[in-house]
Every structure is written in structure tokens, then in C-alpha cells.
Amino acid sequence: MxxxxxxxxxxxxxxxxxxxxxxxxxxxxxSDGDPLYAEATNDAIVVSNSADLPDAHLVRPAVYKIKGNNYFKLRDVAMMLNGSERQFSVDYDDAAKTVSITSGKPYEAIGGELTGTASAIASARPTNNAILIDGETVTLAVFKIGGANYFRLRDLGKALDFHVGYDDETKTVSISGARGYEEETASxxxxxxxxxxxxxxxxxxxxxxxxxxxxxxxxxxxxxxxxxxxxxxxxxxxxxxxxxxxxxxxxxxxxxxxxxxxxxxxxxxxxxxxxxxxxxxxxxxxxxxxxxxxxxxxxxxxxxxxxxxxxxxxxxxxxxxxxxxxxxxxxxx
Known part of the structure; x- marks a missing residue:
């Protein structure tokens, strides 16, 4: 050559x-100890909790990209899936610094879900909160941004078995509680x-x-x-x-x-x-x-x-x- x-x-x-x-x-x-770089996503977010997608609709939560992956607030995802086959509840123990997720349980809104706007650029640090799913400690990619925990969407989808998809042509993230999680392909x-x-x-x-x-x-x-x-x-x-x-x-x-x-x-x-x-x-x-x-x-x-x-x-x-x-x-x- x-x-x-x-x-x-x-x-x-x-x-x-x-x-x-x-x-x-x-x-x-x-460098060691530095925060990661996070930026507001430009992707569209579409949610559907029906198998044939008649209820597909756009939502506009505050979402960040970190290292090329989308990160969502846990309560925003819980609100999106509420009422679906794969709904889950969220509780937080401030004294124990523990986030508890219970699969199959309805989510009780506390206000502020699916609102707010992500900053153009923000710093993100790994959370020091323990994460429990159905009483078991799990390891997920979670970062603290502006005082809130942001979870890697695909980690949540895999752990709670809900659908996460991405259309590269339209730059659209799809989330569904009517379908289970599927692993990404090699490509x-x-x-x-x-x-x-x-x-x-x-x-x-x-x-x-x-x-x-x-x-x-x-x-x-x-x-x-x-x-x-x-x-x-x-x-x-x-x-x-x-x-x-x-x-x-x-x-x-x-x-x-x-x-x-x-x-x-x-x-x-x-x-x-x-x-x-x-x-x-x-x-x-x-x-x-x-x-x-x-x-x-x-x-x-x-x-x-x-x-x-x-x-x-x-x-x-x-x-x-x-x-x-x-x-x-x-x-x-």
C-alpha cells in the first residue's frame, strides 16, 4: 500500500x-479524581408501553450524554414506565444513602418528574449511594450531576428488563415497558x-x-x-x-x-x-x-x-x- x-x-x-x-x-x-464531562443530549426520547406502539409519544426529560451514553434520572424512567408490565417503584433512604428499586410495583410521583432542562455542559462524578433492586445490591453506572443521580439507560434496561433502542438515522432513543431488554449487537x-x-x-x-x-x-x-x-x-x-x-x-x-x-x-x-x-x-x-x-x-x-x-x-x-x-x-x- x-x-x-x-x-x-x-x-x-x-x-x-x-x-x-x-x-x-x-x-x-x-485525570484521577476529575469529574467526567457530561452534556445535554440532542436525541429525541420516545416512550411506548404498548406492544403495537399506539401510545408512542415524545417526552422531554433532562438527559445527559457521558462517554457517548445516555444517562437519565431514575425517577424520570420510573414515571415513563409507570402502569406498564415493567413498572418499578423508587425509594430513597437519606440516612443510609441508599436508593431502593422494587420491580413490578407502581411508582408514586413526588413531583418534578419529566421536567427541567439539562445544562449544555456539566460535571459528573460517580455516586456514593448504594443501589438496591428488589433488596439486592447491584452495580450500575450512576453519576451525580447537579445533586441528582443519573443512571446509564442501558444498565437500567438490562437490570429491570425493559426495552431500550436507538435509531441512529433519526437520533431517537426508544423506551418501552411492553418489551424486554435485548443486548446490543457487536456493531x-x-x-x-x-x-x-x-x-x-x-x-x-x-x-x-x-x-x-x-x-x-x-x-x-x-x-x-x-x-x-x-x-x-x-x-x-x-x-x-x-x-x-x-x-x-x-x-x-x-x-x-x-x-x-x-x-x-x-x-x-x-x-x-x-x-x-x-x-x-x-x-x-x-x-x-x-x-x-x-x-x-x-x-x-x-x-x-x-x-x-x-x-x-x-x-x-x-x-x-x-x-x-x-x-x-x-x-x-
């Missing part, structure tokens, strides 16, 4: 600003294969992370040509301890035949230490397109600056102009 003559290039020390890497979306880095979850290539090339004024969606071998060749003076894309006989090949070796597999069924999400990161490692944990091709990367920080590391190209091969699930959010979360090794 890339001509062998490209192996023998010299890294240019003078960098032209016009050659800066194009970024198709903004990213963010979350919905975003199956992927990732390569982690240290390419170095510190440049003052460059912001990270940066993400580029590559749709063809020609686009990949163009990215290579435009950025080879900025980063070490060379073939490597002796490699860094944390990568197996050089950039030029890694991209050889992404030829025209591969791109017929796949896309390449290329994420560029910069680290203050070459000892930091990365692991892609999630690619969300539905709802808000996103890539979640764990940043693995050692207790003791080197002080050398390091740039990384993370190459994420996915099935053809992203629109060519998709804005893919990159979230990097720090954890200790």
Missing part, C-alpha cells in the same frame, strides 16, 4: 504550521482492533487528543505524506518496549481491500512521560460517536515527552463526517 521508497525519509526539523494534523473532533483528558457496541505506536515529535502549541477518521487507503497515504515531517513514522528494526512495530509497518495491513469493510480511527496523543501506556476500552458507534481510552500511569515513570498514534480499526459504522469524541481516563498501573 505504501511504496517502500517511503521508508527512507529524513525527519525535517523545521515544522510548517500548515502541516498540522487535521482533527475531526475535539477530545478531552480526564452497536463497536467491535475494534487497536494498535499503539509511539511516534514522538513534540510541537509547541499543538493540542491533544486529536482524532481523524480514515475512510480509504488514499486518505491514509495522504495523512502519512502530510505528517511524516512532524512524527517518526519510520520502519523499525529495534522497537520501543511498548510497541511491536513502527508506524509504517503498522499501516501496511490497511489496504484497499481492508477499507472496503472497515474504517480507521486514528487518535493522536501526547504524554509528558514515555512510561505512560494506553488501552482502548470502548468504541461507541451509536448515539454520540466516541472512543474511550484508558491512560495507564505508572507510580514512577520517565520524564521524556512522548507522542502516540493509536490506530483503531472498526467496521464501517461511522459517517464520513462523523464527529468522534475522544475521552482519555487516567488510572494507576
Amino acid at each position: 505504501i511504496m517502500k521508497k517511503l521508508f527512507s525519509f529524513l525527519l525535517t526539523l523545521s515544522v510548517c504550521a500548515a502541516l498540522l494534523v487535521p482533527a475531526s473532533a475535539a477530545g478531552m483528558i480526564i 452497536e457496541k463497536g467491535s475494534f482492533e487497536a494498535q499503539y505506536i509511539r511516534t514522538n515529535g513534540y510541537h509547541d502549541g499543538m493540542s491533544y487528543p486529536r482524532v481523524t477518521l480514515i475512510d480509504s487507503a488514499e486518505e491514509l497515504n495522504r495523512y502519512y505524506d502530510e505528517n511524516r515531517v512532524l512524527y517518526d513514522f519510520s520502519h523499525k528494526e529495534k522497537v520501543y518496549s511498548d510497541t511491536t512495530v513502527g508506524f509504517i509497518d503498522a499501516i501496511e495491513q490497511y489496504d484497499g481491500a481492508w477499507f472496503r469493510d472497515h474504517q480507521l480511527v486514528l487518535v493522536l496523543l501526547e504524554e509528558g512521560s514515555g512510561s505512560v501506556r494506553h488501552k482502548v476500552t470502548e468504541v461507541n458507534a451509536r448515539e454520540e460517536p466516541s472512543v474511550i481510552i484508558a491512560r495507564l500511569v505508572p507510580e514512577v515513570g520517565t520524564d521524556d515527552m512522548a507522542e502516540w498514534h493509536i490506530l483503531i480499526g472498526v467496521e464501517r459504522v461511522f459517517d464520513a463526517d462523523a464527529e468522534i469524541r475522544v475521552v482519555v481516563e487516567s488510572t494507576r498501573m
Whole structure:
């Protein structure tokens, strides 16, 4: 795919600003103890509690996206499903800091359900409340936003067996108490294969992370040509301890035949230490397109600056102009 003559290039020390890497979306880095980033969803929310959908209707609760997933207030979901086969009640013990959910029991409204507006941007921290379903402690993705608990909708759907769907074309979330929960397909979850290539090339004024969606071998060749003076894309006989090949070796597999069924999400990161490692944990091709990367920080590391190209091969699930959010979360090794 890339001509062998490209192996023998010299890294240019003078960098032209016009050659800066194009970024198709903004990213963010979350450090230890920092709140997560939450934003108001633009998705439509449709509820139906009848099998043939005659009562399907729009609702407008305050809903946030966190890492590409929709999060709802528990009482809003309980109100949506009230009177259906999969209704549930909600109780809160302030002294014990415990949220109790009882499946099959009617929900008693306290006022304020399905009202309010999500802030454009908000911080979200993991809740310290215990969550019980039918008396059993459960582990769900729950974040505190503005003093209220927000639950990942699919977690609730799975735990309480109600339907959660998403139409990517219309950007519509569907919720139903007349149907049971169905697992996401591999394409919905975003199956992927990732390569982690240290390419170095510190440049003052460059912001990270940066993400580029590559749709063809020609686009990949163009990215290579435009950025080879900025980063070490060379073939490597002796490699860094944390990568197996050089950039030029890694991209050889992404030829025209591969791109017929796949896309390449290329994420560029910069680290203050070459000892930091990365692991892609999630690619969300539905709802808000996103890539979640764990940043693995050692207790003791080197002080050398390091740039990384993370190459994420996915099935053809992203629109060519998709804005893919990159979230990097720090954890200790």
C-alpha cells in the first residue's frame, strides 16, 4: 500500500504550521479524581408501553450524554414506565444513602418528574449511594450531576428488563415497558482492533487528543505524506518496549481491500512521560460517536515527552463526517 521508497525519509526539523494534523473532533483528558464531562443530549426520547406502539409519544426529560451514553434520572424512567408490565417503584433512604428499586410495583410521583432542562455542559462524578433492586445490591453506572443521580439507560434496561433502542438515522432513543431488554449487537457496541505506536515529535502549541477518521487507503497515504515531517513514522528494526512495530509497518495491513469493510480511527496523543501506556476500552458507534481510552500511569515513570498514534480499526459504522469524541481516563498501573 505504501511504496517502500517511503521508508527512507529524513525527519525535517523545521515544522510548517500548515502541516498540522487535521482533527475531526475535539477530545478531552480526564485525570484521577476529575469529574467526567457530561452534556445535554440532542436525541429525541420516545416512550411506548404498548406492544403495537399506539401510545408512542415524545417526552422531554433532562438527559445527559457521558462517554457517548445516555444517562437519565431514575425517577424520570420510573414515571415513563409507570402502569406498564415493567413498572418499578423508587425509594430513597437519606440516612443510609441508599436508593431502593422494587420491580413490578407502581411508582408514586413526588413531583418534578419529566421536567427541567439539562445544562449544555456539566460535571459528573460517580455516586456514593448504594443501589438496591428488589433488596439486592447491584452495580450500575450512576453519576451525580447537579445533586441528582443519573443512571446509564442501558444498565437500567438490562437490570429491570425493559426495552431500550436507538435509531441512529433519526437520533431517537426508544423506551418501552411492553418489551424486554435485548443486548446490543457487536456493531452497536463497536467491535475494534487497536494498535499503539509511539511516534514522538513534540510541537509547541499543538493540542491533544486529536482524532481523524480514515475512510480509504488514499486518505491514509495522504495523512502519512502530510505528517511524516512532524512524527517518526519510520520502519523499525529495534522497537520501543511498548510497541511491536513502527508506524509504517503498522499501516501496511490497511489496504484497499481492508477499507472496503472497515474504517480507521486514528487518535493522536501526547504524554509528558514515555512510561505512560494506553488501552482502548470502548468504541461507541451509536448515539454520540466516541472512543474511550484508558491512560495507564505508572507510580514512577520517565520524564521524556512522548507522542502516540493509536490506530483503531472498526467496521464501517461511522459517517464520513462523523464527529468522534475522544475521552482519555487516567488510572494507576
